Amino acid sequence: MDSTLPIKNLVRLNWLLAVAFSTIVFLFLFFLMEESQMHKLFYMVITALAIGLIGFANVGILILLARRFGTGTKVFKRYRYLFTYFASVIIYLMLAPVFNYASHKMNSYSPLVYFSIFVLASAVVNTVIIVLQDFIILHHYKAHTDLELSKLKTANAEAVNLLLKQQIHPHFLFNALNTLKALYRKDPAAGDTYIVHLANFLRASVFNHNSKVASLEDEVALLNDYLEMQKIRFGIALDCRIDLPEEILKNYYLPSFSLQPLLENAIKHNELTREMPLVVDIFCSDERVVVRNNLQKKTISVTSVNHGLANLAERYRLWTGDEVIIEEKENVFSVSIKLLTNEYSDHRG
Template sequence: MKIVLPIKSLIGINWLLTVVFSGIVCLFLFQIKTEQHPILYSFMTATTISLISYTNIYVLIYLSKIYELNSKKFRIYRCVITYTVSAITYLIVWPIFAFFSKKEWSHDDFALLLTFILSSALINTLILLLQDFVLLHTQKAHTELEFSKLKTAHAEAANLLLQQQIHPHFLFNALNTVKALYRKDTSAGDTYIVHLANFLRASIFTHSSKVSRLDEELALLKDYLEMQKFRFGSALCCIITLPNDILENYYLPSFSLQPLLENAIKHNELTEEMPLRVVVWYMNDRVIVSNNLQRKSVKMESTNNGLANLSERYRLLSSDNIIIKEEDKMFSVSIKLLSNEYSNHRR
């Protein structure tokens, strides 16, 4: 988000600088009891500083529309323009006041010309320093606000993740499935218990991890898939084609793949005549999970938090977005793989 320039604060700094400098000049002239009128020279000083200060603000506003505030081009153009304009301002304003003070002088006077240029450079440098202080304070406040928002968003996303990992409906269905399997086939019941234990173990021990290695995510997905096959049989078909060389070298946000399969099962019809086909594949550094669309005639109650939670968690990690596509007969979610477990992945 682009930072809004603190124009009011900059104007306030300009007025403060003008009053302080003109007041110092006035007191100095009264102290030395010069023949020159103190009020006139104080007004001259105030006018010059005000012109240079407001010119600096206009230059700041104009350049900020073209360049980033911290960019090298912004700093170079700002210095070149403001120092040039301040020198020209001195050369224009001082002759006018010299006329009113009835003092003759010429631009051919090298010493006087050098004095004007050095004075303008000194004043402009002070103005730039004060303006940079205001900008730095504003950027710091903006950064702290953004960081606070990110922390809040991360906490909300993490809370939603915990809620989704062990959903009451999932546990209810899992226990009913175990009960039914043990009545028919104890061996199948034992196998189901193994997959369920693996899934629950991962839910408990990885809930605090921001990212998981791809092979760990895939193992979690397979445990969940095997449990669902006991319920749906041939009505659920899942094909996984991920190259072995990427499994141990890349990462995804924790609990990324399993919720996508769960989402497909939740919102689509599954029958032996019309099976749900889910494909997990890899292309261009992205893992893509796609399924054929067979919308349920009776819509399931949904909070719509699943994909939104995954998208927000991924954005917080990488400042990137997942890609969600819905076509006539196909739905897909594409997630770019993360390459470093310990990086925050934000550019």
Template sequence: MIIISKKYSIRSKKFSLLRRVSTYPVSILIYLILRPAFGYAGNIPWSFLDTGSFFAFVGSGVVINTLITLLHDSVLLYEHKMYSELELSRLKTANAEAMNLALKQQIHPHFLFNALNTLKALYHKDTQIADDYIVHMANFLRASIYHNTANISMLKDEVALLMDYLEMQRIRFGAALDCTIDVSNETLNNYYLPSFSLQPLLENAIKHNTFTLEDPLKVKISQQAGWLIVSNHIQKKKMKVASTGYGLANLAERYKLCSGNEIIIEETASIFSVSIKLLSNEYSNH
């Protein structure tokens, strides 16, 4: 069977046919060769002309080979089942990665649309500030392209990406935007998040709240146990803001694909927060 399997796939009909055609004669031959040894060990007279003994050994060879073949069939069936499950798992993984990439690609047009509108407005006010904005936008886009191929990113890289985006918004809003990050270096260097997890949360807070120098928007990123919490004071805009629905829904879907967990969204009278469970390693993949 080992020799046959080198030439034909074990799942092919040729392998199955040749296995039966070849193993039965070999099994019977082995039993007939052992026939004298059985007679000698049992101290039983035997003769090559004894048809009863001959057919008994032939029958034994057939029966034993049939049992071995059935056992082998069960092993092959189990192997085929495992192979099918592995292929199904690979397909699910490929599908999840494709969905994740598609969801991430939704972020870039949305970000660029807002960034270019901001840039246009800045150039009408102060070209030097607009030039500084372009520099930070280029840094953000460069970093985002680098992270685009990865489903999971180290927390410190996500924070660095967020800081590029934050600098862009500080050019636009100045001290009216107050964002603090209270996360230890140990956490930053040892935990992971799905790529592009933090920037959409800050963008969401900016989009749905009103703020001024006298009443700034306060956003805080902190850690509680194994969770990263992004919270902000609610200062909702009086006018309803048009939304594409990409923000939180996008993040929730990508996080579920990567980890199997849900993000926790909480809203009180004064605080809106999103909690994301930190991933322990870069190979986290649900």
């Protein structure tokens, strides 16, 4: 357990207790006792002084013991009770002559009764203070624990997110280099264009490697470089239409590397021919970006290596708490992702 103590909150508690107890004493004397106004004010001040001294003595003892033993040990608890109750008795006995001066009734008690009254009063007051201080300390530890747990969850999510993103790049790079090799054999000019877009794509990938979110505009720019590479590869067999207004591009966000895997997934699992082109539409609907394609599944099953849709869905869930909506109908397959506003770009709380 963390050995730090909420000193400021404990000090505030002491002042609050001093005011509360002294006010209660004043009201009790005002309504039930026939005392002069000076006596009532005097009792109020002395009560506040006694509560304040005991409270601050407790705080001082807590600090010393925490530094020496730590707050989670049995020794700390044992010495705390011993020293605070002893200190409260000493403080009350030191103030006994003042109380005796204010109230001549004390003179009628025997020394043993007189001593017992002050010991009992100090024990009651100290018990109340300890209980309230424990409440403050426990609340502090709970808040501290919750914060640490939140940090651990965030760190874990970041690690998982980074791992998932790192899975994308080797897979994509392997395919890109094979395509580039084939292009330079058949069409060097197309190969040159392809390598420009590949360089742009890889540059953006490296630059945004640790980013958790990206603006929709940046995501579309990254997607366009990937799209141009695929158009060089497939020609008119791939027809991708992006219809996203400028206002939405500049004012909304997505988890980084969200759109490109969706287009890659569509290309990976569908047939692309001149006679039957793959048509992909990317548009906005109800504050969600939708990637929709005509469904013409490959007859040969494609081995999945967990780089596509499942990867994206897991990263999106980690950073937003929302789910990627996947719909498959007879001839249409679509994936929609909720757009993040600027305020929501810090992800889930």
